[in-house]
Amino acid sequence: MRVSLAKSERSFSAAPGQSLLEAAISAGLALAHSCRSGSCGACRARLLRGQISYPYGPPLGLSPVEQDEGLVLLCQARALCDLQIDVDEIRRPQDVLVKRLPCRIEHATRLAHDVLALYLRLPSAESFAFQPGQYLDVILPAGRRRSFSIASPPHDARLLELHVRRVAGGEFTDRLFVANPEKGLLTIEGPLGDFRYHAPSERGDAAIGPALFVAGGTGYAPINSILRHLIEQRSERAISLYFGARAECDLYAHAHIREILGAAPRLSYQPVLSEASPAWSGRRGLVHAAVLADHPRLEGFDVYACGPPAMIGALRRDFLAHGASPERLYLDSFDYAPEVLARQRNNASTKS
Ligand SMILES: Cc1cc2nc3c(=O)[nH]c(=O)nc-3n(C[C@H](O)[C@H](O)[C@H](O)COP(=O)(O)OP(=O)(O)OC[C@H]3O[C@@H](n4cnc5c(N)ncnc54)[C@H](O)[C@@H]3O)c2cc1C
Ligand code: FES
Incomplete structure (x- = not known):
């Protein structure tokens, strides 16, 4: 199925069962998103032509009024035929420079019974620009991912700080609490997500x-x-x-x-x-x-x-x-x- 963007000449193809967000990202488009599970509403777009389905039911991140107005969530929607959608591509270079990097867990500090602060050191030759509020993915074997927000601010580039809550039986988080993870190696990808701080001046607000x-x-x-x-x-x-x-x-x-x-x-x-x-x-x-x-x-x-x-x-x-x-x-x-x-x-x- 072909999906075309109303505001540009760009289009991408979506396989049956593939979410529109996944298909767009695989085709190299930078679209706003965050949770990828239908809750945050960051991947909203307007459906101008065609039909979609939500295999897991109407997503939480879209109200019935918004659905009636023709809005869809790209991370949940599947194309049923060729589509035309209205969505803005992200153009700021700092938003699209996503890197996959190796890193070392420099320290791990217990902040509470089930929360650990991890401090990640990146290769010294690498820069890692991000917006305050964005997250990164830890890449597990077979390309599976676990998302964690970056808790440190962009100006403090020495170490990346994560606050990791233990999920009982969780493949990634549980094992961090069982054995000391310090000096362990991880592969991360980021920065990701559209959740970030918006200065009022971005909207042209003087106050x-x-x-x-x-x-x-x-x-x-x-x-x-x-x-x-x-x-x-x-x-x-x-x-x-x-x-x-x-x-x-x-x-x-x-x-x-x-x-x-x-x-x-x-x-x-x-x-x-x-x-x-x-x-x-x-x-x-x-x-x-x-x-x-x-x-x-x-x-x-x-x-x-x-x-x-x-x-x-x-x-x-x-x-x-x-x-x-x-x-x-x-x-x-x-x-x-x-x-x-x-x-x-x-x-x-x-x-x-
Ligand atoms: C954008 C984003 C940012 C995030 N940032 C943070 C962060 O800063 N700190 C943080 O602690 N977490 C954060 N999370 C949640 C974190 O990604 C999950 O808790 C993590 O993926 C669990 O991985 P795991 O391998 O330990 O568990 P998995 O092996 O993935 O899951 C094991 C079982 O635990 C349950 N489970 C899985 N995830 C959760 C969950 N989130 N809550 C409750 N039960 C769960 C499920 O039943 C699952 O079957 C974020 C998630 C997203 C989408
Ligand atoms: S609803 Fe959060 S990314 Fe789609």
Whole structure:
């Protein structure tokens, strides 16, 4: 099937069953994307002609209204015939310079019972430019991938920092906790994804409006990169950071955030726990609900949110209902690896 882009002369072919995003990337097109699993909405495009299907059902990252308006998610959509779509290609050179590089795990530091900070050293002759908020893929045997956000800021090029949460039984993360991974070698590919910080000046806004940063668990990693970038830039922006976790022991970046509060006078911080002990005197409940309790109307805010798919799905739905602008809602959903997700969906469909 042939897929043509309305705004350019470019087109690509998509095999039956292949996602449109995968087909476009294989054909060398740079299209915005992040989670690749239908949650974040970053790969939205408008379908102008033809028909698509969603083999795993309507994706979470697209509201029924958006579907009625002809929007589709390229990471989930499969072509049923030749298509014409309207989508912008990314043209900034820093967004498209994706590199595959070997690296060494220089240090590994336990940040919490199930979170490890990995510090990766790249070959000294290599540069690795990225935008604060982007992620990289660790390449496993047979080309399988595991995605992790870059927690360090672009100006600190000495070591790349990752915050890795242990997934019980996880092929990649579990083994990092079983034996000391220091000095181990990895192959990484990046930078990837469209989740990144957008300065108000990019939109031509003269005023620097307020921003909400919402992190769930290791969803704090890309937020840390953005915050440290803004501190380096001496940004004057008013930022409210909400960090959601289950219990006190899961607030793995609490002490670190308290330290950076001193360097960022216009940053405020609220940790929010959903399963806190009785001793906890701070906020309780779901992190996105705490944001809405403080800011019931979200017009005028830029929102950056990262975390597990369920949190991102609920946040997207509720924030839009409270006036958030879809163009100012920047979401990063920490999904399973695509091949793991496909396996789970196949298992579920054979059982039903
Ligand atoms: C864009 C992006 C950025 C990400 N950034 C980070 C990050 O900075 N830090 C971080 O800790 N994680 C991050 N993730 C999630 C991370 O990629 C997965 O947790 C990782 O792929 C798990 O790999 P694994 O080999 O250990 O587990 P796998 O072998 O892939 O999975 C084993 C089993 O664990 C379960 N599982 C897999 N992934 C998850 C998950 N995410 N949550 C819950 N259960 C799961 C499934 O049941 C699966 O069958 C990100 C994901 C995406 C898409
Ligand atoms: S990349 Fe398609 S919804 Fe996230």
